[in-house]
Amino acid sequence: MIHSILKPLQQRLSPLTLIKLAIIVSTTAIFMACSDPEQTAKSSTNPPKKTLHISTSTGDFEDFVREYIGPELEKAGYNVTLTTASDTKLQNISVAEGSVDLNIVQHKPYLDEFNETHKTDLIPLVQVPTAPYGIYGGKHQTLDNIPQGVTIGIPSNVTNFARGLWILEQIGWIKLKETIPNRFRALASDIAENPYNIQIVEIAGPQMIRAKQDLDFAIINGNYVVDSDMSLSDALHIESSKHFVNWVVVNEPNKNAPWAKKVTEIINSDGFKTYIEKNFPHYDLPIAWAK
Numbered sequence: 001m002i003h004s005i006l007k008p009l010q011q012r013l014s015p016l017t018l019i020k021l022a023i024i025v026s027t028t029a030i031f032m033a034c035s036d037p038e039q040t041a042k043s044s045t046n047p048p049k050k051t052l053h054i055s056t057s058t059g060d061f062e063d064f065v066r067e068y069i070g071p072e073l074e075k076a077g078y079n080v081t082l083t084t085a086s087d088t089k090l091q092n093i094s095v096a097e098g099s100v101d102l103n104i105v106q107h108k109p110y111l112d113e114f115n116e117t118h119k120t121d122l123i124p125l126v127q128v129p130t131a132p133y134g135i136y137g138g139k140h141q142t143l144d145n146i147p148q149g150v151t152i153g154i155p156s157n158v159t160n161f162a163r164g165l166w167i168l169e170q171i172g173w174i175k176l177k178e179t180i181p182n183r184f185r186a187l188a189s190d191i192a193e194n195p196y197n198i199q200i201v202e203i204a205g206p207q208m209i210r211a212k213q214d215l216d217f218a219i220i221n222g223n224y225v226v227d228s229d230m231s232l233s234d235a236l237h238i239e240s241s242k243h244f245v246n247w248v249v250v251n252e253p254n255k256n257a258p259w260a261k262k263v264t265e266i267i268n269s270d271g272f273k274t275y276i277e278k279n280f281p282h283y284d285l286p287i288a289w290a291k
Contacts, residue, residue: 051079052259055091055103058084059227060131060280061246064104068275072266078259086206089114095251096120102254102263104128107244109159109184123255124247126264127286129276131222133160133244134235135167138215143171143236149197150216155205162186163239164200164219171237173198184243222283232282245284 052073056062062084070080083100085091092114094100106114108124115122138153140146154164165186168174175193180186188200203211205221209228212218217236225232248267254260266272268288276283 050077050259051081052102053081053083053100055083055085055094055100055105057086057088057105057223059223061104061128061223063279064128067279068272069263069266072269072271073259073262076262078262092118092120092122092249095122095249098251101259102248102250104246104248106249107159107246109243111247111249113159113184121252122249123252125250125255125260126248126267127245127288128248128267129280129283129285130244130246131226131232131280132235132282132284133163133167133219133221133239134225134232135171135217135219135237136212136225136230136235138212138218140216141236146173146196146216149199151199151201153201153203153208153211153215153218155208155219155221156202157205158185160205160221161202163241163244165191166241167219167237167239168198170240226280242284242287245286 054065054070056065062082065080065082070082073080088105088110091100091103091105092111095103096118102125107130111122111124114120135143135152140150152164152168154161162184165174165176165188166183169176173194173196174191176183176186177190177192180190201211201215203218206224208218208220209224209230212220222232225234248263250257250260268286273289276285
C-alpha cells in the first residue's frame with residue numbers, strides 16, 4: 001500500500017523527501033493497525049478478569065467456596081484462587097497486607113481482638129453459616145446427675161475458652177462473676193460458684209475430638225465435629241448466642257468494591273441458602289437470613 005501511494009510522487013520529489021514521506025505514511029499505517037476498531041471494541045467489552053484471592057480454614061468454609069461461592073463468582077466474571085490454612089492470625093495479616101482479598105475463618109469477637117492487638121482495620125463484610133459450639137459426652141453421655149469433680153475439656157483459645165465457660169453457666173453448672181470486665185475474655189478465675197467442683201482442662205481445639213474419650217465432657221468447635229465421625233446432633237447442649245456466627249472479612253478500603261458486593265449478594269442468595277440447608281443441617285445461620 002505504501003509503495004502505491006508514493007509511486008506517482010517519485011518523479012516530482014527528491015529522494016530525501018520521499019524517505020521522510022515514507023516514514024510518515026508507515027507510522028500512520030502502524031497506528032491505524034494498532035487502533036483497529038474491531039480490536040478496540042473487543043478489548044473494551046472483555047476487560048481483564050479480576051482475580052479474587054480467598055483464604056479459609058479447611059473443611060466446611062473451604063467447601064462453601066469450592067462448591068458454591070467460587071463457581072458463582074466465576075459466573076460473574078471473576079477468577080478465584082483459594083488457599084486454606086489453620087493460622088487465623090496469618091490469614092488476617094494477609095488480608096491487611098493485600099495478598100488475600102477476603103478470608104472466612106473467624107467470628108467478630110476474635111476479629112475485634114485481632115484489630116485491637118495488631119492495629120489493623122479489617123471489617124466483617126457478611127456472615128456465613130457456622131457449625132455450632134457445643135458440649136459433647138465423653139465418659140458421661142447425659143447432663144443429668146453429674147458427679148462431683150467431673151472433668152470438662154474446653155478449647156484453650158482465649159475467646160473459645162470464655163465461650164466454654166458461658167456454656168457451663170447456661171446449663172447451670174457454674175456461675176461467673178458479674179464484675180468481669182470483658183466476658184469475651186473470661187478466665188477460670190472469673191468463676192464465682194462451682195458447686196460440682198468441675199475440673200476444667202484446657203486443650204487445643206483441634207485436639208479435643210481425640211481427648212474426649214479421656215474426659216467426662218468436652219466442649220468442641222462445630223467445624224471439628226463436622227470433620228470427624230461425630231454429628232452435630234450428638235451435642236448435649238449448643239451455645240445459645242449469635243455472637244459467634246463467622247464472617248467474611250475484608251480490609252476496610254475494599255468494603256464497597258464491586259466484588260465485595262457480589263460476595264455479599266451470593267451469600268445472601270436463595271441458592272446459597274438452599275445449598276446450606278441441604279448440605280450443612282444444624283448450622284447456626286446468619287442473622288440477616290432471619291429478616
